[in-house]
Amino acid sequence: MLIRPNATAVLAGLVALAALASVAAAQGDPYADIVTWKLGEQQSRKPMTTIEEEIRSADTGRLAVIEGKLLKALADPRATYGCKQWVCRMLRRMGTEKSVAALAKLLTDKPLSHMARFALQALPSEKAGQALRTALATTRGETKIGVISSLGFRRDRQAVPALARLAGGPHQPTARAAVSALGRIGGEAAAKTLQGTRVPAALASLKADAILMCADRMLAEGSLASAAVYYRKMAAPGNPTFIRLAAFRGLVLADKEKAVPAILSLMKDKNVELQRAVGKFITEMPGTAVTKSLADKLPTLEPGAQLVVLGALETRADKAAAPAVAKAVESTDADVRIAAVRALATLGSAADVDLLTRTAVAEDDVGSAATEALAHLSGEGVAQSLIKMLDSPDAAIRAKAIEVVTLRKEEAALPAAMKAASDADTKVRTAAYKALGAMAGANELGQLVQMLVKAATETERTALQQCLALAARRVEGAAGTAPVAAALGKARGAAKVSLLAVLARVGGDAALKAVQGELASADAEVKKAAVRALADWNDAQPLPVLLNVARTDASAANQVLALRGYVRLASLDSSRPDEQTAKMLADAMAVAKRPEEKKLILAALPKFACDDALRLAESCRRTPGLVAEARQAVKAIRSALVSTKMKVSAGSNGRAATAAIDGNPRTRWTTGHPMKPGDWFAMDFTTTVTVRSIFLDHRPSGNDWPQAWEAYISQDGQNWGRPIAKGKGSARGTKITLPRPIQTRHLKIVQTGSAKKRHWSIHTMKIDIE
């Protein structure tokens, strides 16, 4: 736990101190006050912030006045280090050529040289550059390195000769800084200088890096031919591979199409790293001519290189590569095939649908990749080509084509999918049912209903039932129900049973009316299917009907079915008050005859914890066969009631205490300060309960577990007596286990350890109550 700067931890004393300082500053001259300001002595920064605000709101004329005042403070013999440092910061923001002389004097002052550069480094005046170049000769050691660094940042090309001498000098840290600065300055003069400078072996790669930086600068400034000269030099064998790689990259950018032969030749290079980097170069090389050359080379490469080139061709997205990539789909190497198939998703067109569909039929990784590629393949005619595949003589192809049009949601394929629903091949028909379930609309519902009514086997009927339910649910309003309800009246036997199940999935008034009508059926199986449909409903609408069936139906099986459905629907999430649901479950309990249903009701009760639910559960505690379930329900309801009614408080940050019991692991109660002995968190259960243990979860805050704790109980919240348990916290969450189940109304946990940096936090808590 870390203290936020805007937390209440900002001490009142500091606020008062700041206020006093504010008054003092308002009374004095901030430019005079800053002179004696010292770092780290708890002095007010008000004089500084007053001037900073003045700078922010000043126009050019006023800024010149402020600059004069700042320079006066800088020159004051009493000026402290803290004052000078801060003045340099301000001169960085608004200093002009007028400040150069004063800042130049500080360049040789070891403690202040950096701050002088802070202001001078980006000052556009030539005098600033001159001051830094002069300081090259008058500074030593680390101070000189700082000056070199600033000249590099300024890209001071006038400093190149002097830096070149230092780059070849004996002092390695200085030489290192000079080489880096020359690279940062960039351009042809610096590159030429670096090329001709001998450096120790330890700096050779840094020098090569600096030359590349110079070439990059030439490239950025449009001197492509000059840049290419240096890239070629650095790309030559004999240079370190990482430099050659970077040089080839630069060459691609500078030489453009002229670099193609050099890059392609790398595919056969003995250096595997260069060979491997071709993919990146290929991606960055513009032009279809490059794509075609690469495509021609593709079959001649070994599989590893093919993977690289295929990936790069995919990224280039130049469709000229598609024919060669399509050929690679037929490779004998599975990884190459997968890479080719993936590339075709981007590069391919309608012409590749046949190949990809044939490939997708395989039940392996290549097949999966091809299916995914077909799902994403874009361009004119792709959908039509896929639909044509539905006429393939090969059933596996037809099934795959339907699967893909389903993934793509190609509604133009609906007629073909409808036709495929009558295909002789089972797999094709199954795929067609899925397609229709995903895409069919109001126009197709009538046909689907007829197909279901005429289904010859149970398997077909089940698949069509699922398909019809999905389609009918998607069609909003009566249009989704009407064809099914209309067919219900005429259907017989198994077909009728299936239609009832479909209506249960669709729901709504019209569907309910149709299903309710079948409760009067003379056919016992149909009536049972109607009860089952009501029990499977997706909302609470059939509750009264179900309760009535459970009470009055002559069939014991229907009674059970209806009662179970009633309990399920009553338990669905709703805005109904818990008391009302508890009453409904009490009605169900009154109707229930078998222990199985009574146990079901007891299991549902804790979700609707209220006094009525508790009474119902308690009333079953002595009922033979229900004792254990009733006890469990009572316990769960009591726990839920306690957590909703209980009140919490804390020794500090009490307003946030409820965050520990809101059930949300993202919110927490925390001490608001590093934990110390005596920090406490208390619970008032509002009634006497029997507590076994409490689990404190602080894991979302990492280390905020209590170092050590003591637990106290009280009946009045005032007198706590001696601790009833003690223990230590744990990173995995802290369990407060009481020595035995204890009856109490109040319980307090007192933190007894110390931690310098960590707070004590509670995100959620779980109370185990008997």
Next chain:
Amino acid sequence: MQESHPVNRRTFLKRAVAGTGAALLGPAVVRSSALGADGTVAPSNRIVMGALGVGGMGTGNMRGFLGKKEVQFVAVCDVDEGHRNRAKGLVEKHYGTGECETYNDYRALIGRGDLGAVCLAMPDHWHAIPVVAAARAGIDMYGEKPLARSIREGRAMCDAVHRYGRVWQTGSWQRSVGHFHRACELVRNGRIGKVQHVEVGLPTGGTSGPAKTVPVPKGLDWNMWLGPAPWRPYCHFRGSSVHFHWRWILDYSGGQLTDWAGHHIDIAHWGLGFDHTGPVEIEGKGEFPDEGLYDVLTAYKFTCKYAGGLQIVVANNKQQPMGAKWYGEGGKWIHVSRRGLKASDPAILREQIGPDEIHLYKPSDHKQNFLDCIKSRKLTITPIEAAHRSISVGLLGEIAMLTGRKIKWDPEKEEILGDPGASALLGRSYREPWHL
């Protein structure tokens, strides 16, 4: 890659280092067949990693990578002895060995010569120097946002990473979260019409009182911690120590604004396709503490105008809600934050993105994406240029509010136009002996 050259980066690099005096090469492409049947990876095929900066964030990142079967951590580096020893303990406990080296100086870590990748989580002022050095050494990097403390540093980091073809991933993990990705894809595909303006909400900062000098905590190399930043004595940083509260001091950070720019401005840019550009005008007002140690912006609101007229308004969350909110045509909008995804009409959120439309980088496990890209050498979901462009917005806003002036910016050349004082704030001089 040839089958006859199994990937053994450690051996390979030792050979390369012996020959050239520097660590050079990127890790090889690891084919799926390099994975064992049970998904384990032979030690010789693992990506050898080091961690640079192992405080809270760095340790969290390291833990994430420790859980990846294809990674082998061998070293940790931190200027706080306590941090590095704790990290070493974690690594050694994870592998059940005693082979994790510790370093105080990043140069020693990078100079080992066997690292394929590092994860970096130092204070912002310490981002640029080791990243450029690691790029030169051929090391791939997972680095924390914001990318850099200054725009000049960010550009230098991008250049080095690009020059040496390094794989880079920023810790802007929101791009790897489904609902952020979904929001950006909907916006990019015009589901709210042409975007008119965008609001980005970021956290509000806080203040402190004056600070007194106190002894440097035992085990902390304070001079190294300061590195290229201006010298100051160690002081009472409020709360715990400097390890978190550096973020409220301008020498090291831009506060909540720059910390979160790498999250929500990054997302706003992603939704607009602005990963390679930036605003042309920036103007705004901010509140700086008028007292105390902390000096970064606490409240802020600035407007960034882009070429074409689109505006992004960035403000702290007392002025506009956290997250990114794109306003389109006809009153349509999409708002995404860590609390979820909302739209002016819920139907917008149910829209499908067709095969012919823009599909953004598919989100997955953020850290796994980095490892996958080390193998494939492809761009990660959070490439360095995107990180540079998102923090550039935050830094330009900071400059506009520090100077109190409207900034005109050339996003192509990355230059402030006609304002030398503001231009000076694009870069920083380094305290000697540090240099890029």
